[in-house]
Amino acid sequence: MSMPFQESIEKKQVRKNTMWLTSLADLLALLLAFFVLLFSMNEVKSDSWQDILNTLGYRLNTQTEATDDGLTAEKNVEIFTEQKAFDLDYLENIISEKIRSSTELNNVEVFKSEDRLVLSFIGNTYFPSGVNEVSPKLEDGVRILGESFRYVKNRVEVYGHTDPTQALNPQTLLDNNWGLSLARALAVADNLTKAGYSFPVRAYGMADSKYHELSDIQDKETRLSYARRVDIVIREAQGRRGGKK
Incomplete structure (x- = not known):
């Protein structure tokens, strides 16, 4: 082969x-x-x-x-779905620690509700009846919180509230509770921006429209004190830059 x-x-x-x-x-x-x-x-x-x-x-x-x-x-x-920012539980822990360690924030209550974190500045030490000017204690408190808000990317809203007493302040021409509550919200929003929060802040005046939610508070003076407050609301969604909404 x-x-x-x-x-x-x-x-x-x-x-x-x-x-x-x-x-x-x-x-x-x-x-x-x-x-x-x-x-x-x-x-x-x-x-x-x-x-x-x-x-x-x-x-x-x-x-x-x-x-x-x-x-x-x-x-x-x-x-359109909104982009989420920092976790609210994480922010609650950070802010709660700030509140516990500061005397300027001893009348601030913080609580989480659904998709938001609420910081309530309560009482006459922050806003006396019929007055919209920011008290030194509130200004210092917002400045302390601003150290944390400087890094917060969440959307922030401010809601001003009043008690049912008819407002009358000739110096600022605030002759109704709606104007007074909005002026309070704008004052806090302005101080929050000055403290370091970099996104636009939405401010709303609620007057005494939420007063009925305080019906569980039996003492009248305490209930009126809680009605005179400003709520800083931190949303889950990320803040957006741009013009007015």
């Missing part, structure tokens, strides 16, 4: 002996496709999906079409 012919036979035997590798590769590819299919049919966990959205910075905007039994919208309504 000639050498070239023998080498040809040996090469054919080698190719024949490695045919099983092709079958094995096909089997592995099928198994991979099968498991990918199973994974794609699996239910997506909402917590995991929320973490993905947080990582992406809420850059994904979903669209839905507004429908009604009567008139229908001609265009889709775009829904």
Whole structure:
């Protein structure tokens, strides 16, 4: 038998002996496709999906079409989710520690409610009846909190409140509770900005519209004192720069 012919036979035997590798590769590819299919049919966990959205910075905007039994919208309504900032539980611990260690904040109450953290400046030491000027104690308290707010990226709102007594302050021309409560909120918002908070602060005047929520306080003077307050509300959502909203 000639050498070239023998080498040809040996090469054919080698190719024949490695045919099983092709079958094995096909089997592995099928198994991979099968498991990918199973994974794609699996239910997506909402917590995991929320973490993905947080990582992406809420850059994904979903669209839905507004429908009604009567008139229908001609265009889709775009829904924007807001990017979250610092965790409210973390901020509550930081601010609570500030309050416990400062005498200027001994009449400040802090509590978490749903998606917000509320800081209430309560009592005549901050806002005497019928007065909107910021007291030195309130100014010092806001300055102390400003050391923490300097790094806070959450959206912040300020709500001014009054007691039901009719306001009358000829010096500032505040002859109603709505104007008085708004002036108080603006004064605190201005001091908060000066203290270091870098995002725009939304200020609202509530007058005595929330006075009924204090009905559980039996003592009238204490109830009136709680009604004269300013609430700093820290939201979960991140603050936004830009013009007035």
